[in-house]
Amino acid sequence: MKFVDEARIWVEAGDGGSGCVSFRREKYIPKGGPDGGDGGDGGSVYLLADNNINTLVDFRYQRRHRAERGQNGMGRQCTGRGGQDLSVTVPVGTRVFDEETGELIGELLESGQRLLVAKGGFHGIGNARYKSSTNRTPRQSTPGTLGERRQLHLELILLADVGLLGFPNAGKSSFIRQVSSARPKVADYPFTTLYPNLGVVRVGRNRSFVVADIPGVIEGAADGAGLGIHFLKHLARTRLLLHLVDVAPLGSDEDPAEQIRKIEAELESFSDDLMDKERWLVLNKVDLLDAEEYEARRSAIVEHLDWQGPVHGISALSGAGTDVLVRDLMARLEQLKLGDDAGIVSSSGDSGGEESEWDMPGTPDSGEWHPLD
Numbered sequence: 552m553k554f555v556d557e558a559r560i561w562v563e564a565g566d567g568g569s570g571c572v573s574f575r576r577e578k579y580i581p582k583g584g585p586d587g588g589d590g591g592d593g594g595s596v597y598l599l600a601d602n603n604i605n606t607l608v609d610f611r612y613q614r615r616h617r618a619e620r621g622q623n624g625m626g627r628q629c630t631g632r633g634g635q636d637l638s639v640t641v642p643v644g645t646r647v648f649d650e651e652t653g654e655l656i657g658e659l660l661e662s663g664q665r666l667l668v669a670k671g672g673f674h675g676i677g678n679a680r681y682k683s684s685t686n687r688t689p690r691q692s693t694p695g696t697l698g699e700r701r702q703l704h705l706e707l708i709l710l711a712d713v714g715l716l717g718f719p720n721a722g723k724s725s726f727i728r729q730v731s732s733a734r735p736k737v738a739d740y741p742f743t744t745l746y747p748n749l750g751v752v753r754v755g756r757n758r759s760f761v762v763a764d765i766p767g768v769i770e771g772a773a774d775g776a777g778l779g780i781h782f783l784k785h786l787a788r789t790r791l792l793l794h795l796v797d798v799a800p801l802g803s804d805e806d807p808a809e810q811i812r813k814i815e816a817e818l819e820s821f822s823d824d825l826m827d828k829e830r831w832l833v834l835n836k837v838d839l840l841d842a843e844e845y846e847a848r849r850s851a852i853v854e855h856l857d858w859q860g861p862v863h864g865i866s867a868l869s870g871a872g873t874d875v876l877v878r879d880l881m882a883r884l885e886q887l888k889l890g891d892d893a894g895i896v897s898s899s900g901d902s903g904g905e906e907s908e909w910d911m912p913g914t915p916d917s918g919e920w921h922p923l924d
């Protein structure tokens with residue numbers, strides 16, 4: 552089974568160009584001096600974060616990335632051209648390790664950010680520069696130094712706002728398809744549940760969030776069994792998790808409440824961080840139930856689990872209930888984001904006892920602020 556969240560690549564910076572040994576040869580100038588130029592520096596290799604890429608899958612086909620070598624120096628004091636740098640684009644969120652030492656070289660967190668991963672070689676010196684009063688015909692030059700080469704291990708933790716949890720067939724893929732806008736960059740993503748799918752959900756004109764479909768979370772995942780652990784990793788940075796459960800009468804052999812319990816047990820054994828995340832319950836396939844059946848199922852599940860969080864009933868297939876869910880999610884994410892920002896402010900500011908500069912304009916002084924109001 553293949554996972555696209557890890558890749559191994561080789562990067563090779565260009566060698567420095569060698570210095571040149573040459574002497575001026577011209578008519579009527581019998582003993583021209585040394586005129587060998589320096590070489591050019593080798594090109595370096597950078598990784599460049601790009602928002603338009605969501606996967607490391609391309610690195611399976613292209614593993615070697617090489618920057619240009621510096622040109623050798625030439626006669627007539629001509630310096631060799633520097634080798635061109637190479638920028639290898641990677642998704643935002645990529646962490647870069649040296650494969651051999653395990654050292655974390657860096658993490659690319661914003662689109663446009665660049666990380667030097669292999670430095671180009673230094674240029675060699677031509678003989679023109681060795682000329683001195685005691686040595687008028689130096690035959691010395693130095694070769695360029697070698698460009699750095701190393702093997703990198705890339706790891707991508709998807710930057711999703713909302714993670715989807717659920718047993719196979721709960722309808723996760725259908726949900727993503729239903730709510731995410733057709734955005735070509737995302738639509739390029741291979742649509743198979745062996746990969747975590749990303750969906751960009753647009754709300755109105757310019758609000759959006761990212762949902763990651765985390766397929767195949769199964770029992771024992773935290774011990775490394777099955778698909779689990781690789782995908783659980785992708786949930787690490789989400790703000791909110793949705794438990795998607797199939798509540799159709801014959802939809803699954805297992806009691807929905809039991810399925811949720813199992814997933815909770817996995818989350819717990821994987822990390823406390825995940826367990827602490829806000830979780831919402833989403834009962835899917837309500838189109839297969841009439842209103843009465845739905846109510847009965849819903850209250851049975853909520854009671855059984857003693858569920859305190861929000862509960863939504865949807866049909867990922869027909870879209871029923873998804874508008875409300877998406878709107879509520881957006882509002883909640885914005886609230887959480889505001890909370891985060893406020894958290895940053897309170898930890899760094901206010902030390903001098905000055906009045907806070909951070910009151911949000913237009914925010915009511917008292918009472919709760921509802922983004923939906």
Ligand SMILES: Nc1nc2c(ncn2[C@@H]2O[C@H](COP(=O)(O)OP(=O)(O)OP(=O)(O)O)[C@@H](O)[C@H]2O)c(=O)[nH]1
Nearest residue numbers: 719720721722723724725744766767836866867868
């Ligand atoms: N009637 C009905 N069927 C649904 C609904 N949502 C999903 N399905 C069907 O349920 C089946 C499974 O849906 P998927 O979206 O593939 O489920 P998944 O959770 O992504 O499953 P895995 O890929 O196995 O992880 C498909 O046949 C869907 O058509 C729904 O709201 N109503």
